[in-house]
Amino acid sequence: MIARVIGGGFAGAEAAYQLAIRGVNVELCEMRPVVTTPVHRTAGLAEPVCSNSLKSEDPASAQGELKRELKMLGSAVLRAAERSRVPAGGALAVDRTAFSENVENILLSTGRVTVIREEVTEITPNTIIATGPLTSEKLAAAIEKMSGKERLYFFDAAAPIVTGESIDREKAFFAARYGKGDADYLNCPMDAEEYRAFRLALMSARKAILRDFEKGELFENCMPIEELARRGEDAMRFGPLRPVGIRSANGERHYAVVQLRKEDLYDGAYNIVGFQTNLAFPEQERVFRMIPGLEKAEFVRYGVMHRNTYLHSPGFLRSDYSVIGAENVFFAGQITGTEGYLESAASGLVAGINLFRRMTGGETLTLPAETVTGSMQRYISEYAGNFQPMHVSFALTPPLNEKIRGKAERKAAYATRAAAALETYIKQKGVTI
Numbered sequence: 001m002i003a004r005v006i007g008g009g010f011a012g013a014e015a016a017y018q019l020a021i022r023g024v025n026v027e028l029c030e031m032r033p034v035v036t037t038p039v040h041r042t043a044g045l046a047e048p049v050c051s052n053s054l055k056s057e058d059p060a061s062a063q064g065e066l067k068r069e070l071k072m073l074g075s076a077v078l079r080a081a082e083r084s085r086v087p088a089g090g091a092l093a094v095d096r097t098a099f100s101e102n103v104e105n106i107l108l109s110t111g112r113v114t115v116i117r118e119e120v121t122e123i124t125p126n127t128i129i130a131t132g133p134l135t136s137e138k139l140a141a142a143i144e145k146m147s148g149k150e151r152l153y154f155f156d157a158a159a160p161i162v163t164g165e166s167i168d169r170e171k172a173f174f175a176a177r178y179g180k181g182d183a184d185y186l187n188c189p190m191d192a193e194e195y196r197a198f199r200l201a202l203m204s205a206r207k208a209i210l211r212d213f214e215k216g217e218l219f220e221n222c223m224p225i226e227e228l229a230r231r232g233e234d235a236m237r238f239g240p241l242r243p244v245g246i247r248s249a250n251g252e253r254h255y256a257v258v259q260l261r262k263e264d265l266y267d268g269a270y271n272i273v274g275f276q277t278n279l280a281f282p283e284q285e286r287v288f289r290m291i292p293g294l295e296k297a298e299f300v301r302y303g304v305m306h307r308n309t310y311l312h313s314p315g316f317l318r319s320d321y322s323v324i325g326a327e328n329v330f331f332a333g334q335i336t337g338t339e340g341y342l343e344s345a346a347s348g349l350v351a352g353i354n355l356f357r358r359m360t361g362g363e364t365l366t367l368p369a370e371t372v373t374g375s376m377q378r379y380i381s382e383y384a385g386n387f388q389p390m391h392v393s394f395a396l397t398p399p400l401n402e403k404i405r406g407k408a409e410r411k412a413a414y415a416t417r418a419a420a421a422l423e424t425y426i427k428q429k430g431v432t433i
């Protein structure tokens with residue numbers, strides 16, 4: 001049995017491993033270094049293009065739970081990360097070079113993976129397409145032919161999204177500008193001192209992309225918040241942080257106001273209005289948590305300003321990551337709408353297992369909705385709202401049956417429920433690792 005995996009990133013590497021350990025010979029086609037992308041710098045497999053952090057290991061967080069599920073399902077990418085670990089407090093961070101080498105070594109140790117350094121431009125059967133946000137143009141054209149033009153997005157300028165429950169409601173308040181219409185926005189007020197400190201932090205924060213390769217129309221029409229800050233002391237106050245007409249319940253006016261708009265996610269999450277940004281992800285956490293009310297904000301997705309190719313997957317992909325109507329072609333990774341290094345690895349893991357099962361006549365798997373991995377499968381195949389690549393979050397899993405007051409306790413309950421559901425599922429379905 002031979003399968004092809006296109007793209008040797010987080011998703012493709014994991015998918016290739018899952019196929020190989022099940023006895024499938026895999027051609028893993030990675031175009032670097034023959035053809036490169038604007039952000040990759042090496043020829044290594046699973047190159048972390050920006051931060052070297054694979055995020056929190058706290059077992060009572062969605063990211064910690066994702067790691068537990070990857071471990072339970074035998075992930076090669078997670079194993080390579082643990083072998084390349086560098087100290088990073090409560091997070092799993094990696095030495096980039098060691099990490100990529102470990103990924104490659106684990107894959108080659110199966111004896112069934114051949115890495116082919118070439119750009120793939122056509123889609124053939126028994127394939128997983130895991131070419132990520134910077135999919136090459138020729139392949140993107142082939143994907144567009146398959147999906148239809150309206151389903152493949154190329155650019156993304158997105159503001160961060162934070163969970164509703166992480167917003168401090170003692171500080172943020174609902175109000176409509178001039179009291180007109182529904183008070184749909186949550187407003188985070190700033191005094192002059194807070195505003196100036198915030199502006200300085202924004203201007204000096206580290207960017208995600210050092211090379212300014214995305215200049216042009218998009219950049220001018222949709223300016224990153226840090227660029228707006230640079231345009232002058234008051235530029236943000238005349239733009240997205242405009243305070244006029246917004247008053248607290250006691251009638252108080254404010255120097256500047258950051259507005260949060262509710263996203264149509266399952267459990268209230270909020271978009272920071274006008275905050276499309278090119279800051280590195282850890283810098284977004286540091287700087288945006290200076291906004292009053294967002295000190296403990298949890299990010300469901302970070303802001304981005306870069307070329308981002310992704311599919312409008314609902315209606316095109318099944319929850320097992322295969323294409324509706326072309327069931328032996330699978331997609332995996334960020335191109336499907338899972339954002340983040342390990343989220344992409346998780347989708348590659350599921351797609352790899354499922355292509356094997358499809359090739360051998362078995363039933364494909366959709367993990368339980370309570371698991372963060374399964375919730376991503378549902379998100380990419382069923383979500384009816386404004387679809388965009390998304391990190392794992394307990395907000396994407398079904399609500400708990402009981403009301404739990406403390407936030408930490410609630411998260412722990414989500415995580416315990418997810419782990420129990422996966423354990424039962426693995427036993428029931430006989431998922432071999």
Ligand SMILES: Cc1cc2nc3c(=O)[nH]c(=O)nc-3n(C[C@H](O)[C@H](O)[C@H](O)COP(=O)(O)OP(=O)(O)OC[C@H]3O[C@@H](n4cnc5c(N)ncnc54)[C@H](O)[C@@H]3O)c2cc1C
Nearest residue numbers: 007009010011031050051120131132136333334340341344
């Ligand atoms: C600028 C930038 C910064 C980011 N920062 C972070 C961050 O800090 N943390 C985080 O978690 N996520 C970050 N992301 C998101 C990150 O890209 C994903 O989390 C993750 O890399 C996606 O994994 P993937 O396997 O889907 O794609 P990738 O890891 O990008 O892998 C796709 C691979 O496919 C190859 N490829 C493309 N087209 C072809 C072709 N036609 N033929 C053969 N090979 C091809 C590419 O060379 C690449 O190696 C960032 C993304 C960008 C663009």
